[in-house]
Amino acid sequence: MSHHPFTRRAALASGAALASAAVLASCGDDSEEIDTLDQIENPDENITPEGMPIANELITIDFLSARPSTTAEDWNEVSVIQATEELTNVHIDFGLVPQDGATERRNLVLSSGDYPSAFYRTGVGTGDIATYGERGTFIALNDLLEKHMPNLTALMEKSPQIREGLTFPDGNIYSTPQIYDPSFLGxxxxxxxxxxxxxxxxxxxxxxxxxxxxxxxxxxxxxxxxxxxxxxxxxxxxxxxxxxxxxxxxxxxxxxxxxxxxxxxxxxxxxxxxxxxxxxxxxxxxxxxxxxxxxxxxxxxxxxxxxxxxxxxxxxxxxxxxxxxxxxxxxxxxxxxxxxxxxxxxxxxxxxxxxELASICHFVMTDRCEHPVALARWMDYWYSEEGARQFFLGNQGDSWEEVDGEYKLLPEITEGQSVDDGLKPHSIFMGGSYPGWVTERWFGGVESMxxxxxxxxxxxxxAIPEVWSAFTFTPEESDVLGTVGTEIGKYLGEARAGFITGQLPLSEWGTFVETLESIGLSEFLEIQQTAYDRRQ
CATH class of the missing domain: 3.40.190.10 (Periplasmic binding protein-like II)
Incomplete structure (x- = not known):
């Protein structure tokens, strides 16, 4: 993303213009939009209300997904995805794009109006979530959470901070989180x-x-x-x-x-x-x-x-x-x-x-989704004990076994290679940036050594007892943070390196503070204070 305020603002404006053009273009036939909301109220008879499978007959749901280079080239060939498809009767067409080009691709399909049912692991900025949520492009998940997502709801009840951090100023939840189990201190x-x-x-x-x-x-x-x-x-x-x-x-x-x-x-x-x-x-x-x-x-x-x-x-x-x-x-x-x-x-x-709310930007559902209840239930599976364990370790027997109540990777997974390489055919968590529930019981990264x-x-x-999760903002606030906030962050990075190396003498501290003020620090702080007050 460009750090220059003009390009960022221009990109936002042209994106907004294109998106509203796309919305106008589809106004004559907004059946697709109504379909999604209607399907939440009255799901297709093929979709089951609870238990497995999620659909009696196989359905396909299309995504746009960012693929970290450390994961398999085709996720549908990964054993855990195959097993989940068998369990749920939901086939995901992941729409994989390389991780470093995912943001550009997402912005492109959103502005063209030709976007998929969901964006997965593409790091949608909170400003974009607010904007597209307000427009109805991203679906508010409140009803789906209440009726069809018991696993994620249970985690939010156990830890109210998660719900608080997911909720936007308009009272809606548009995305599913990456959660660190509070006790996973690593x-x-x-x-x-x-x-x-x-x-x-x-x-x-x-x-x-x-x-x-x-x-x-x-x-x-x-x-x-x-x-x-x-x-x-x-x-x-x-x-x-x-x-x-x-x-x-x-x-x-x-x-x-x-x-x-x-x-x-x-x-x-x-x-x-x-x-x-x-x-x-x-x-x-x-x-x-x-x-x-x-x-x-x-x-x-x-x-x-x-x-x-x-x-x-x-x-x-x-x-x-x-x-x-x-x-x-x-x-x-x-x-x-x-x-x-x-x-x-x-x-x-x-x-x-x-x-414990690590991020909120890796799964959003759009108004193009024909099977919102099925997708909500598929997503919720990964927040169950069994689904989360599968996501990180793969299928029992394929890549791990239970020994004295502990989950142990099979020798062929770790022999002569890194855990990430060993799990590549079995799991897709590598490279981070996923929605899911991480605990030390099933996470195998450096942090669990x-x-x-x-x-x-x-x-x-x-450790301090009170910890904030990141604030959420309105579309207007996000616009300012996308420009002013980005410039402030960029300048801080340069100044900090300068102070430490001595290229910017510490006697210039006053100038450093004045420069931040001239970029727009008071406006930036006003927005942060508003977000903090809202949360209180």
Whole structure:
């Protein structure tokens, strides 16, 4: 997506114009639209009200789906999809397009008016959900949830935050979520800070508890160990910032709100990158960088470089879910660093907590859907215990077995290859960005490795109790956030890199704040405050 306000605005305007032209063009014959709503009230006799199969005779439903390159080329050849089709009598024509071209393709079919029954895993922005929902292009799922989606409804009842985060300002729910089980701490406390236990022992140091002790450990590592790199991470420090938020008193409502949290003094929302705490965090990181304790090329580095350096055994500290997941055997030598404090004796607090509502943008149904009840029931299956387990592990016997109440992948899945490669013929979760329900019982990613789970457990006593899920906005608000919000985000990214590397001196802090104001920070904050108030 372009970051330039003009192109984004122009794209929105032309998309809207095309879409309304498409709506006008179909006004003469709006039977299709009525059909979907009518079918929700009076489903076809072929569709069963509950239990399996969903349809007595096989039906086909068409999707547009983004295919991550790590999944099979044809999802209908994947064993779990074949088994589900047999169970439900619903054949999905997935309409696969490569993940990186999916947004463009979705916008194109929406503006041409020739779109499928559903968009699956294409990351529909919340602004688009609001806009197309208001127009009736995306179907409100409220009635379907109540009558035909018992599994997802049960999860929402168990955790009201999910319903709250899915509901748009008009009171409707248009999409189904990606849910992290609240107790799956490996995912919810994903990013943590790590140090080499063997190096700490060698230096006679304890695991750092303050920012100063952490800095001393990095200095000792870089000055003592041949070729050592201080602090690094796979995405230009993006996985490290959250681990420091608690120490510097920002992001006090968790990470889902982006750069928004609550001002402890006023109880209003604030943009925390302009606070004193954030400036002090930049000063701290700039201090590390200027002493050579953060690699000089950190802002042009990538995951492959990170993995290679770690595997070589030269990384002193890193922000990541589990070093063992990236560095192999060397990764086992790391110990998790507890939430750091600025001064000895302060109470550590952990702000890097992710919402259990991970995303809401990976499944929407359109007014072209001939079988809305069947599709709602098909989608709901993946939120059942049995469906969710199948989604992540494949079919029992094909790719996994139950041993003493635990789900174990069969040896041929993991032998000589990564779990993702082994599961490719059996499952389609790889590459993320799916609607579904993730628990540690059936999720096999890095975040469920023993190292990730144990270290997350160690964070639990310090974790903030209240965590926001991302806000939802009206179409008008989304328009502003799509332009002003995008520009603010882009400028923050550039300024942050500048402050840390010293290319933008911290003495220019006032100019940084003024620039954000001139882009439209007050308008941006006003919208965030409105969204927060609505939720209250």
């Amino acid at each position: 995912l919810r406390y994903m990013f943590k800070l790590w140090a080499r236990q063997d190096w700490l022992d060698q230096f006679g140091m304890a695991v750092p508890e303050t920012t100063e002790e952490f800095e001393a450990y990095l200095e000792e590592s870089v000055n003592t160990i041949d070729g050592a790199i201080g602090l690094t991470d796979p995405v230009n420090l993006g996985e490290t910032y959250p681990t420091l938020y608690g120490a510097f008193g920002v992001a006090n409502q968790g990470t889902a709100g982006g750069q928004i949290d609550l001002d402890p003094d006023t109880g209003k929302v604030r943009y925390f990158p302009i606070t004193d705490g954030y400036r002090e965090m930049m000063e701290y990181l700039n201090g590390l960088y200027s002493k050579g304790l953060i690699p000089a090329d950190i802002f042009s580095s990538d995951r492959a470089t990170f993995t290679a350096q770690g595997s070589e055994g030269i990384v002193a500290a890193c922000g990541t879910p589990a070093p063992a997941g990236y560095f192999g055997e060397v990764g086992e030598k790391y110990v998790v660093v507890p939430p750091l404090t600025r001064n000895a004796g302060e109470t550590p607090v952990w702000h890097a907590v992710r919402s 023993p190292q990730a789970m144990e270290s997350s457990k160690a964070m639990e006593p310090y």
